[in-house]
Amino acid sequence: MRRRLDRVGDEFELRFGGKPEVWMRAPGRVDLMGSHTDYNMGHVLTLAIEQDTWIAARPRRDRTVAVYSLNAEGGGPFDLDAIAHDWTAPWTNYVRGVADTLQRAGYRLCGFDGLVHSTVPIGSGLSSSAALEVACALIFVELGGWSIDPVRLAQLCQRAENEFVGMNCGILDQYSSTMGQKGCALLLDCRDLRSEPVPLGEDTRVVICDTRSRRELTGSEYPERRAQCEQGASLLAQFYPGVTALRDVTIDEYLAHEADLPLAVARRCRFIIEENERVLGLAEALSTADRGAICDLTAESYVGARDLFEIGSSEMAAMMDAMRSAPGVIGARQAGAGFGGCMVALVDAPQVSGFARHVEKTYARVTGIKPKVYAMHAAAGAGPLPTVPANRAS
Ligand code: GLA
Secondary structure, eight states: OHHHHHHHHHHHHHHHSSOOOEEEEEEEEEEEEOTTOGGGTOEEEEEEEEEEEEEEEEEOSSSEEEEEESSSSOOEEEETTSOOOOTTSTTHHHHHHHHHHHHHTTOOOOOEEEEEEEOSOTTSSSOHHHHHHHHHHHHHHHHHTOOOOHHHHHHHHHHIIIIIIOOOOOSHHHHHHHHOBTTEEEEEETTTTEEEEEEOOTTEEEEEEEEEEEOOOOSOHHHHHHHHHHHHHHHHHTTSTTOSSGGGOOHHHHHHHGGGSOHHHHHHHHHHHHHHHHHHHHHHHHHTTOHHHHHHHHHHHHHHHHHTSOOOOHHHHHHHHHHHTSTTEEEEEEOTTOSEEEEEEEEEGGGHHHHHHHHHHHHHHHHSOOOEEEEEOOOOOSEEOTTOOHHHHO
Protein backbone atom coordinates (compact mmCIF):
# COMPACT_ATOMS: atom_id res chain seq x y z
CA MET A 1 0.00 0.00 0.00
CA ARG A 2 2.68 2.45 1.15
CA ARG A 3 4.92 1.59 -1.79
CA ARG A 4 2.08 1.98 -4.22
CA LEU A 5 1.19 5.38 -2.72
CA ASP A 6 4.78 6.54 -3.04
CA ARG A 7 5.08 5.30 -6.59
CA VAL A 8 1.89 6.94 -7.80
CA GLY A 9 2.67 10.15 -5.88
CA ASP A 10 6.18 10.33 -7.34
CA GLU A 11 5.00 9.64 -10.88
CA PHE A 12 2.31 12.27 -10.47
CA GLU A 13 4.90 14.82 -9.43
CA LEU A 14 7.14 13.94 -12.34
CA ARG A 15 4.33 14.32 -14.83
CA PHE A 16 2.46 17.30 -13.42
CA GLY A 17 5.08 19.06 -11.30
CA GLY A 18 3.15 19.10 -8.03
CA LYS A 19 1.46 16.82 -5.53
CA PRO A 20 -1.95 15.22 -5.95
CA GLU A 21 -4.63 16.58 -3.62
CA VAL A 22 -7.30 13.92 -3.94
CA TRP A 23 -7.00 10.13 -4.04
CA MET A 24 -9.86 7.77 -4.89
CA ARG A 25 -10.00 4.01 -5.17
CA ALA A 26 -12.57 1.71 -6.75
CA PRO A 27 -12.41 -2.10 -6.66
CA GLY A 28 -12.99 -4.74 -9.32
CA ARG A 29 -15.49 -7.52 -8.64
CA VAL A 30 -16.04 -11.22 -8.93
CA ASP A 31 -19.43 -12.90 -9.09
CA LEU A 32 -19.97 -16.06 -7.05
CA MET A 33 -23.21 -16.85 -8.85
CA GLY A 34 -25.40 -15.19 -11.46
CA SER A 35 -23.84 -15.11 -14.94
CA HIS A 36 -25.71 -12.69 -17.20
CA THR A 37 -28.63 -12.46 -14.79
CA ASP A 38 -28.10 -8.73 -14.20
CA TYR A 39 -29.57 -7.42 -17.46
CA ASN A 40 -32.40 -9.94 -17.05
CA MET A 41 -33.35 -8.06 -13.87
CA GLY A 42 -32.42 -11.06 -11.74
CA HIS A 43 -30.17 -11.70 -8.77
CA VAL A 44 -26.39 -11.89 -8.52
CA LEU A 45 -24.15 -12.92 -5.66
CA THR A 46 -21.16 -10.66 -6.07
CA LEU A 47 -18.27 -9.17 -4.13
CA ALA A 48 -15.79 -6.34 -4.48
CA ILE A 49 -12.20 -7.65 -4.65
CA GLU A 50 -8.97 -6.35 -3.19
CA GLN A 51 -7.60 -5.47 -6.62
CA ASP A 52 -8.55 -1.88 -7.31
CA THR A 53 -8.00 1.21 -9.40
CA TRP A 54 -6.64 4.39 -7.92
CA ILE A 55 -6.73 7.88 -9.29
CA ALA A 56 -4.54 10.57 -7.78
CA ALA A 57 -5.71 14.00 -8.88
CA ARG A 58 -5.33 17.74 -8.48
CA PRO A 59 -7.97 20.25 -9.57
CA ARG A 60 -7.35 22.63 -12.47
CA ARG A 61 -8.72 26.11 -12.96
CA ASP A 62 -9.70 25.49 -16.58
CA ARG A 63 -12.14 23.00 -18.11
CA THR A 64 -9.47 20.47 -19.05
CA VAL A 65 -9.09 16.92 -17.78
CA ALA A 66 -5.55 15.63 -18.32
CA VAL A 67 -5.39 11.98 -17.44
CA TYR A 68 -2.64 9.38 -17.79
CA SER A 69 -2.22 5.82 -16.60
CA LEU A 70 0.66 3.79 -15.23
CA ASN A 71 -0.93 0.70 -16.80
CA ALA A 72 -1.69 1.81 -20.33
CA GLU A 73 -0.26 3.96 -23.09
CA GLY A 74 -1.80 7.16 -24.32
CA GLY A 75 -3.91 9.61 -22.45
CA GLY A 76 -3.62 13.37 -22.31
CA PRO A 77 -5.87 16.40 -22.06
CA PHE A 78 -9.48 16.71 -23.19
CA ASP A 79 -11.94 19.58 -22.95
CA LEU A 80 -15.00 19.16 -20.72
CA ASP A 81 -16.92 21.42 -23.11
CA ALA A 82 -16.20 19.30 -26.20
CA ILE A 83 -15.90 15.65 -25.15
CA ALA A 84 -15.02 13.34 -28.03
CA HIS A 85 -13.88 9.71 -28.17
CA ASP A 86 -10.18 8.88 -28.37
CA TRP A 87 -9.79 5.57 -30.18
CA THR A 88 -5.98 5.83 -30.04
CA ALA A 89 -6.18 5.36 -26.26
CA PRO A 90 -9.49 3.51 -25.79
CA TRP A 91 -9.12 3.30 -21.99
CA THR A 92 -9.58 7.08 -21.82
CA ASN A 93 -13.08 6.66 -23.24
CA TYR A 94 -14.21 5.40 -19.83
CA VAL A 95 -13.03 8.66 -18.29
CA ARG A 96 -14.51 10.74 -21.10
CA GLY A 97 -17.75 8.78 -20.95
CA VAL A 98 -18.12 9.33 -17.21
CA ALA A 99 -17.48 13.06 -17.63
CA ASP A 100 -19.97 13.31 -20.48
CA THR A 101 -22.65 11.32 -18.65
CA LEU A 102 -22.31 13.23 -15.37
CA GLN A 103 -22.57 16.54 -17.19
CA ARG A 104 -25.59 15.45 -19.18
CA ALA A 105 -27.20 14.42 -15.89
CA GLY A 106 -26.73 17.99 -14.68
CA TYR A 107 -23.67 17.71 -12.43
CA ARG A 108 -21.09 20.50 -12.38
CA LEU A 109 -17.61 19.21 -13.18
CA CYS A 110 -14.20 20.67 -12.51
CA GLY A 111 -11.12 19.94 -14.66
CA PHE A 112 -8.25 17.99 -13.12
CA ASP A 113 -4.84 16.46 -13.66
CA GLY A 114 -5.05 12.78 -12.87
CA LEU A 115 -2.91 9.68 -12.78
CA VAL A 116 -4.46 6.21 -12.81
CA HIS A 117 -2.94 3.09 -11.32
CA SER A 118 -4.74 -0.23 -11.28
CA THR A 119 -4.10 -3.69 -9.87
CA VAL A 120 -7.25 -5.07 -11.53
CA PRO A 121 -5.97 -7.18 -14.42
CA ILE A 122 -7.25 -5.69 -17.66
CA GLY A 123 -9.58 -7.74 -19.84
CA SER A 124 -9.76 -10.76 -17.55
CA GLY A 125 -13.36 -10.37 -16.46
CA LEU A 126 -12.82 -8.67 -13.09
CA SER A 127 -14.33 -5.32 -14.18
CA SER A 128 -11.27 -3.18 -14.69
CA SER A 129 -13.44 -0.82 -16.74
CA ALA A 130 -16.07 -0.33 -14.03
CA ALA A 131 -13.30 0.28 -11.48
CA LEU A 132 -11.88 3.03 -13.69
CA GLU A 133 -15.31 4.57 -14.28
CA VAL A 134 -16.20 4.61 -10.61
CA ALA A 135 -12.82 5.95 -9.43
CA CYS A 136 -13.04 8.70 -12.02
CA ALA A 137 -16.63 9.57 -11.09
CA LEU A 138 -15.58 9.89 -7.43
CA ILE A 139 -12.83 12.35 -8.39
CA PHE A 140 -15.45 14.48 -10.14
CA VAL A 141 -17.76 14.25 -7.12
CA GLU A 142 -15.01 15.31 -4.72
CA LEU A 143 -13.63 18.13 -6.84
CA GLY A 144 -17.11 19.34 -7.77
CA GLY A 145 -17.98 19.60 -4.08
CA TRP A 146 -21.27 17.70 -4.39
CA SER A 147 -22.44 14.34 -3.07
CA ILE A 148 -24.29 11.47 -4.67
CA ASP A 149 -25.91 8.22 -3.64
CA PRO A 150 -23.59 5.29 -4.53
CA VAL A 151 -26.33 3.38 -6.34
CA ARG A 152 -27.08 6.41 -8.49
CA LEU A 153 -23.37 6.79 -9.15
CA ALA A 154 -23.20 3.15 -10.27
CA GLN A 155 -26.15 3.74 -12.62
CA LEU A 156 -24.49 6.77 -14.17
CA CYS A 157 -21.25 4.85 -14.68
CA GLN A 158 -23.23 2.05 -16.31
CA ARG A 159 -24.88 4.62 -18.56
CA ALA A 160 -21.46 5.96 -19.54
CA GLU A 161 -20.41 2.46 -20.56
CA ASN A 162 -23.68 1.79 -22.41
CA GLU A 163 -24.00 5.07 -24.21
CA PHE A 164 -20.51 6.52 -24.59
CA VAL A 165 -18.31 3.42 -24.75
CA GLY A 166 -20.99 1.40 -26.52
CA MET A 167 -20.97 -1.75 -24.36
CA ASN A 168 -24.50 -2.62 -23.24
CA CYS A 169 -23.53 -4.19 -19.92
CA GLY A 170 -25.88 -4.58 -16.96
CA ILE A 171 -25.44 -2.93 -13.54
CA LEU A 172 -23.41 -5.69 -11.87
CA ASP A 173 -19.87 -4.35 -12.24
CA GLN A 174 -20.51 -0.74 -11.29
CA TYR A 175 -22.83 -1.69 -8.42
CA SER A 176 -20.30 -4.12 -6.96
CA SER A 177 -17.60 -1.47 -7.17
CA THR A 178 -19.57 1.27 -5.40
CA MET A 179 -21.46 -0.92 -2.91
CA GLY A 180 -19.00 -3.68 -1.98
CA GLN A 181 -18.73 -4.59 1.71
CA LYS A 182 -15.63 -5.78 3.48
CA GLY A 183 -15.81 -9.47 4.37
CA CYS A 184 -19.19 -10.02 2.70
CA ALA A 185 -20.65 -11.01 -0.61
CA LEU A 186 -23.71 -9.02 -1.71
CA LEU A 187 -26.96 -10.64 -2.73
CA LEU A 188 -28.00 -8.07 -5.32
CA ASP A 189 -31.47 -7.73 -6.77
CA CYS A 190 -30.91 -6.07 -10.15
CA ARG A 191 -34.52 -4.95 -10.42
CA ASP A 192 -34.83 -2.82 -7.31
CA LEU A 193 -31.07 -2.37 -6.90
CA ARG A 194 -31.13 -3.38 -3.27
CA SER A 195 -28.62 -5.78 -1.81
CA GLU A 196 -28.06 -7.61 1.40
CA PRO A 197 -24.74 -8.76 2.80
CA VAL A 198 -24.00 -12.47 2.83
CA PRO A 199 -21.05 -13.07 5.18
CA LEU A 200 -18.39 -15.40 3.84
CA GLY A 201 -17.45 -17.64 6.74
CA GLU A 202 -13.94 -17.38 8.22
CA ASP A 203 -13.20 -20.88 7.02
CA THR A 204 -14.03 -20.19 3.35
CA ARG A 205 -11.82 -18.26 0.95
CA VAL A 206 -12.69 -16.93 -2.46
CA VAL A 207 -9.98 -17.90 -4.93
CA ILE A 208 -9.80 -16.34 -8.37
CA CYS A 209 -8.27 -18.55 -11.06
CA ASP A 210 -7.31 -16.61 -14.17
CA THR A 211 -7.14 -18.81 -17.27
CA ARG A 212 -5.08 -16.03 -18.89
CA SER A 213 -6.87 -16.80 -22.11
CA ARG A 214 -9.46 -14.81 -23.91
CA ARG A 215 -11.27 -16.44 -26.78
CA GLU A 216 -11.07 -14.44 -30.02
CA LEU A 217 -14.36 -12.57 -29.87
CA THR A 218 -15.89 -10.35 -32.48
CA GLY A 219 -17.48 -8.19 -29.81
CA SER A 220 -20.95 -9.28 -30.87
CA GLU A 221 -21.28 -12.20 -28.41
CA TYR A 222 -22.37 -10.23 -25.37
CA PRO A 223 -24.99 -8.08 -27.17
CA GLU A 224 -26.17 -11.20 -28.99
CA ARG A 225 -26.74 -13.07 -25.71
CA ARG A 226 -28.54 -10.08 -24.32
CA ALA A 227 -30.75 -9.74 -27.41
CA GLN A 228 -31.65 -13.45 -27.26
CA CYS A 229 -32.66 -13.12 -23.62
CA GLU A 230 -34.79 -10.09 -24.39
CA GLN A 231 -36.38 -11.86 -27.33
CA GLY A 232 -37.17 -14.81 -25.06
CA ALA A 233 -38.76 -12.53 -22.47
CA SER A 234 -40.95 -10.81 -25.02
CA LEU A 235 -42.06 -14.11 -26.59
CA LEU A 236 -42.91 -15.53 -23.16
CA ALA A 237 -44.77 -12.32 -22.31
CA GLN A 238 -47.32 -13.27 -24.96
CA PHE A 239 -48.32 -16.18 -22.70
CA TYR A 240 -47.66 -14.47 -19.36
CA PRO A 241 -48.60 -10.80 -19.61
CA GLY A 242 -46.83 -9.75 -16.41
CA VAL A 243 -43.42 -10.72 -17.80
CA THR A 244 -41.07 -7.85 -18.59
CA ALA A 245 -37.78 -9.73 -18.12
CA LEU A 246 -36.65 -13.35 -17.77
CA ARG A 247 -36.52 -12.81 -14.04
CA ASP A 248 -40.32 -12.94 -14.05
CA VAL A 249 -40.54 -16.41 -15.59
CA THR A 250 -40.58 -19.60 -13.48
CA ILE A 251 -39.03 -22.78 -14.77
CA ASP A 252 -42.46 -24.42 -15.08
CA GLU A 253 -43.79 -21.51 -17.12
CA TYR A 254 -40.74 -21.75 -19.35
CA LEU A 255 -41.11 -25.52 -19.81
CA ALA A 256 -44.76 -25.10 -20.79
CA HIS A 257 -43.68 -22.90 -23.73
CA GLU A 258 -40.16 -24.10 -24.51
CA ALA A 259 -41.33 -25.36 -27.90
CA ASP A 260 -42.64 -21.89 -28.81
CA LEU A 261 -39.15 -20.42 -28.68
CA PRO A 262 -36.38 -20.62 -31.29
CA LEU A 263 -33.87 -23.26 -30.15
CA ALA A 264 -30.97 -20.95 -29.24
CA VAL A 265 -33.31 -18.52 -27.48
CA ALA A 266 -34.83 -21.36 -25.48
CA ARG A 267 -31.40 -22.49 -24.28
CA ARG A 268 -30.44 -18.98 -23.20
CA CYS A 269 -33.73 -18.56 -21.34
CA ARG A 270 -33.43 -21.86 -19.55
CA PHE A 271 -29.95 -20.99 -18.33
CA ILE A 272 -30.95 -17.56 -17.03
CA ILE A 273 -34.08 -18.82 -15.24
CA GLU A 274 -32.14 -21.64 -13.56
CA GLU A 275 -29.10 -19.48 -12.82
CA ASN A 276 -31.29 -16.87 -11.14
CA GLU A 277 -32.67 -19.57 -8.83
CA ARG A 278 -29.16 -20.79 -8.13
CA VAL A 279 -28.16 -17.35 -6.86
CA LEU A 280 -30.74 -17.58 -4.10
CA GLY A 281 -29.72 -21.18 -3.48
CA LEU A 282 -26.06 -20.28 -3.09
CA ALA A 283 -26.79 -17.37 -0.75
CA GLU A 284 -28.73 -19.81 1.42
CA ALA A 285 -26.04 -22.50 1.19
CA LEU A 286 -23.35 -20.01 2.22
CA SER A 287 -25.28 -18.85 5.23
CA THR A 288 -25.92 -22.40 6.40
CA ALA A 289 -22.40 -23.55 5.40
CA ASP A 290 -23.93 -26.34 3.33
CA ARG A 291 -20.87 -27.45 1.40
CA GLY A 292 -22.70 -30.14 -0.55
CA ALA A 293 -25.11 -27.57 -1.95
CA ILE A 294 -22.29 -25.12 -2.75
CA CYS A 295 -20.52 -27.87 -4.69
CA ASP A 296 -23.64 -28.86 -6.67
CA LEU A 297 -24.89 -25.35 -7.43
CA THR A 298 -21.54 -24.10 -8.71
CA ALA A 299 -21.08 -27.23 -10.85
CA GLU A 300 -24.57 -26.82 -12.35
CA SER A 301 -23.87 -23.16 -13.06
CA TYR A 302 -20.75 -24.08 -15.04
CA VAL A 303 -22.48 -26.80 -17.04
CA GLY A 304 -25.35 -24.44 -17.89
CA ALA A 305 -22.98 -21.66 -18.91
CA ARG A 306 -21.09 -24.07 -21.15
CA ASP A 307 -23.99 -25.98 -22.73
CA LEU A 308 -26.97 -23.63 -22.63
CA PHE A 309 -25.55 -20.11 -22.58
CA GLU A 310 -22.50 -21.22 -24.59
CA ILE A 311 -19.93 -18.91 -23.04
CA GLY A 312 -17.33 -21.60 -22.31
CA SER A 313 -13.93 -22.33 -23.85
CA SER A 314 -11.43 -25.19 -23.78
CA GLU A 315 -9.25 -23.27 -21.30
CA MET A 316 -12.23 -22.79 -19.01
CA ALA A 317 -12.90 -26.55 -19.19
CA ALA A 318 -9.27 -27.26 -18.28
CA MET A 319 -9.43 -24.77 -15.41
CA MET A 320 -12.68 -26.28 -14.16
CA ASP A 321 -11.05 -29.74 -14.08
CA ALA A 322 -8.02 -28.34 -12.27
CA MET A 323 -10.14 -26.51 -9.66
CA ARG A 324 -12.51 -29.40 -9.08
CA SER A 325 -9.69 -31.87 -8.50
CA ALA A 326 -7.72 -29.59 -6.15
CA PRO A 327 -7.48 -30.14 -2.38
CA GLY A 328 -9.84 -28.03 -0.29
CA VAL A 329 -12.22 -27.11 -3.13
CA ILE A 330 -15.80 -26.50 -1.98
CA GLY A 331 -17.20 -25.24 -5.27
CA ALA A 332 -15.97 -23.83 -8.58
CA ARG A 333 -17.46 -22.11 -11.62
CA GLN A 334 -17.03 -19.42 -14.30
CA ALA A 335 -17.04 -15.71 -13.52
CA GLY A 336 -17.73 -12.51 -15.42
CA ALA A 337 -19.03 -12.65 -18.97
CA GLY A 338 -17.31 -15.99 -19.76
CA PHE A 339 -15.34 -16.76 -22.95
CA GLY A 340 -12.13 -17.32 -20.97
CA GLY A 341 -10.84 -14.87 -18.39
CA CYS A 342 -11.15 -15.51 -14.68
CA MET A 343 -13.01 -18.29 -12.91
CA VAL A 344 -13.77 -18.56 -9.21
CA ALA A 345 -13.57 -21.18 -6.50
CA LEU A 346 -14.65 -21.35 -2.87
CA VAL A 347 -11.92 -23.10 -0.94
CA ASP A 348 -11.46 -24.40 2.59
CA ALA A 349 -9.28 -21.65 4.13
CA PRO A 350 -6.49 -23.83 5.58
CA GLN A 351 -6.05 -25.58 2.23
CA VAL A 352 -5.67 -22.52 0.00
CA SER A 353 -1.95 -22.97 -0.72
CA GLY A 354 -2.35 -26.62 -1.67
CA PHE A 355 -5.32 -25.68 -3.85
CA ALA A 356 -3.33 -22.98 -5.65
CA ARG A 357 -0.31 -25.25 -6.23
CA HIS A 358 -2.48 -28.01 -7.66
CA VAL A 359 -4.41 -25.66 -9.97
CA GLU A 360 -1.25 -23.97 -11.26
CA LYS A 361 0.46 -27.26 -12.01
CA THR A 362 -2.53 -29.09 -13.49
CA TYR A 363 -3.80 -26.24 -15.66
CA ALA A 364 -0.31 -25.42 -17.01
CA ARG A 365 0.32 -29.07 -17.84
CA VAL A 366 -2.91 -29.38 -19.84
CA THR A 367 -2.96 -26.01 -21.61
CA GLY A 368 0.67 -24.86 -21.68
CA ILE A 369 -0.52 -21.57 -20.10
CA LYS A 370 0.70 -20.39 -16.71
CA PRO A 371 -2.46 -19.34 -14.83
CA LYS A 372 -2.78 -16.77 -12.07
CA VAL A 373 -4.36 -17.98 -8.87
CA TYR A 374 -5.08 -15.67 -5.96
CA ALA A 375 -7.07 -15.97 -2.79
CA MET A 376 -8.83 -12.91 -1.53
CA HIS A 377 -11.11 -11.32 1.01
CA ALA A 378 -14.15 -9.31 0.00
CA ALA A 379 -13.21 -5.63 -0.04
CA ALA A 380 -15.10 -2.44 0.76
CA GLY A 381 -16.75 -0.44 -2.02
CA ALA A 382 -15.18 2.59 -3.67
CA GLY A 383 -14.19 5.74 -1.78
CA PRO A 384 -11.29 7.94 -0.75
CA LEU A 385 -8.08 6.10 -0.05
CA PRO A 386 -8.16 5.51 3.70
CA THR A 387 -4.56 6.21 4.65
CA VAL A 388 -3.22 8.92 2.40
CA PRO A 389 -0.25 10.40 4.26
CA ALA A 390 -0.51 14.09 5.08
CA ASN A 391 2.28 15.07 2.69
CA ARG A 392 0.42 13.43 -0.16
CA ALA A 393 -2.96 14.85 0.73
CA SER A 394 -1.98 18.48 0.78
C1 GLA B 1 -20.05 -8.38 -17.81
C2 GLA B 1 -21.05 -7.25 -17.76
C3 GLA B 1 -22.00 -7.40 -16.56
C4 GLA B 1 -22.61 -8.78 -16.51
C5 GLA B 1 -21.55 -9.85 -16.66
C6 GLA B 1 -22.13 -11.24 -16.79
O1 GLA B 1 -19.18 -8.30 -16.72
O2 GLA B 1 -20.38 -6.01 -17.67
O3 GLA B 1 -22.99 -6.40 -16.60
O4 GLA B 1 -23.62 -8.91 -17.47
O5 GLA B 1 -20.73 -9.62 -17.81
O6 GLA B 1 -22.80 -11.60 -15.64
